[in-house]
Amino acid sequence: MIKCRVEGGAAPAPVYRLFLADEYVCDGLSCDFVQADVLVALQDIYTPNIGKFYELQAGGFYYGLVTEVYSGPGAILNPTNYTNCDSWCSL
Amino acid sequence: MALPASGQISFDDVIIEMSQSAHASYDMPSFSIGLNGLYTPINVNSSNSGKYTTGNTNIALSDFYGYDMTLTYPTGSTLQDLFFNVEPSGLCNPSAMVVFNAGTANTDLELEFSGSVSDFSLVDTAVIYYGKPWKNDGSAIPTNATIIMTDSTLTTGMNYSSSYSYVYNADSGSNIYFVIYGICP
Numbered sequence: 001m002i003k004c005r006v007e008g009g010a011a012p013a014p015v016y017r018l019f020l021a022d023e024y025v026c027d028g029l030s031c032d033f034v035q036a037d038v039l040v041a042l043q044d045i046y047t048p049n050i051g052k053f054y055e056l057q058a059g060g061f062y063y064g065l066v067t068e069v070y071s072g073p074g075a076i077l078n079p080t081n082y083t084n085c086d087s088w089c090s091l
Numbered sequence: 092m093a094l095p096a097s098g099q100i101s102f103d104d105v106i107i108e109m110s111q112s113a114h115a116s117y118d119m120p121s122f123s124i125g126l127n128g129l130y131t132p133i134n135v136n137s138s139n140s141g142k143y144t145t146g147n148t149n150i151a152l153s154d155f156y157g158y159d160m161t162l163t164y165p166t167g168s169t170l171q172d173l174f175f176n177v178e179p180s181g182l183c184n185p186s187a188m189v190v191f192n193a194g195t196a197n198t199d200l201e202l203e204f205s206g207s208v209s210d211f212s213l214v215d216t217a218v219i220y221y222g223k224p225w226k227n228d229g230s231a232i233p234t235n236a237t238i239i240m241t242d243s244t245l246t247t248g249m250n251y252s253s254s255y256s257y258v259y260n261a262d263s264g265s266n267i268y269f270v271i272y273g274i275c276p
Contacts, residue, residue: 002206002214003170004269006191008199 016041017048018074021063024053024085031062031085038063041074052081055088062088093159094142105155109133109143119150124177125186127272131225132188133176136162143176163192163266166200175213175273183275184215191267195259202239204251204269211245216272218242219251222263224270235262 023038024031031053040056040063042048050065054077062085063077082088094100094108102117110122110130122130123144133143142158144150164171175185193200202219211217218224222236232238239255259265 002173002210002217002271003203004173004189004191004205005168005170005201005203006164006166006193006267007168007201007203008166 015044016074016076017044018069018072019048019050019063019065020067020069021054021065024062024064025060026062026085026089028089029086030089034061036066039069039072039074040065041076042079043076046079049081052083053085053088054078054081093161094155094157096157100152100155102152105152105158108158108160109155110160120148120182123150123154124175124182125188126182127184127186128230130186131160132186132268132270134158134160134162134190135172135174135176135187136164136189137172138162161190163190166191166193170203173269173271175271177273183273185273186270187273188268188270191269193257193259193265193267195265197256197258200255200257200267202251202253202255202267204240204242204249206248208246208248211248211271213273214245214271215274216241216243217245217249217251218268218270218272220268220270221255221257221266222268223266224268235260237263239267 019040020037021040022036023034025034048065053062053064055062057076057078106122125131125133139158139162144154171189173189175187177185218241219239220236221239224232224236226233240251242249
């Protein structure tokens with residue numbers, strides 16, 4: 001069989017927007033505050049919702065977006081978000 | 092836009108989808124094999140499998156249910172099959188293609204087009220185009236399409252592998268076409 005391939009042309013590297021966020025963990029029932037001013041990153045194809053709560057892509061922590069910033073490395077978030085951090089604990 | 096998967100379809104529907112051509116002839120055996128020079132190549136993307144005829148006799152309109160001329164593969168390491176959709180006793184000068192969507196960002200691409208002597212035994216010419224390689228009447232190459240590679244010396248098969256500096260332009264679109272043009276089987 002004749003074979004054809006076009007390799008490369010991969011999608012460009014994702015671009016992220018950075019935010020300062022409040023960090024929480026889930027104690028099984030509700031979110032417990034851990035620390036403030038954690039740098040997090042959300043891919044720019046998603047509309048960020050300041051004040052809403054996102055899950056760390058690697059799992060384990062939840063972040064309420066506070067304000068956008070424009071430099072520095074940030075922990076990558078999943079795009080799903082909730083108005084109330086406790087919503088993550090009931091999943 | 093693909094042909095519907097069922098229900099009523101017209102000759103006009105089929106000829107337009109099969110060939111993306113304004114050619115006026117309802118020459119079904121010819122456009123169903125992508126007769127070179129009059130009609131456009133048959134897109135043998137795996138999602139079209141079974142959605143076009145495999146011969147030039149006893150052709151029914153329902154053979155084309157669900158056929159989609161515009162199907163593309165993404166770029167990547169996966170090798171895709173390219174073949175004629177005609178049986179050895181089919182008409183002369185078929186053409187077939189697979190199409191890759193290279194996106195809109197300029198980048199270096201690696202192109203591979205390969206097969207053995209027997210794979211190319213019914214192939215007269217193998218061509219890679221950037222941009223849609225036919226005019227609206229099914230003939231010739233539009234000015235906004237370019238030939239990246241052409242090979243008519245296939246007596247030893249082909250093992251083409253080369254880099255291509257892909258520069259997107261809106262007139263040509265984002266598709267890379269691999270086309271085989273056949274001899275009389």
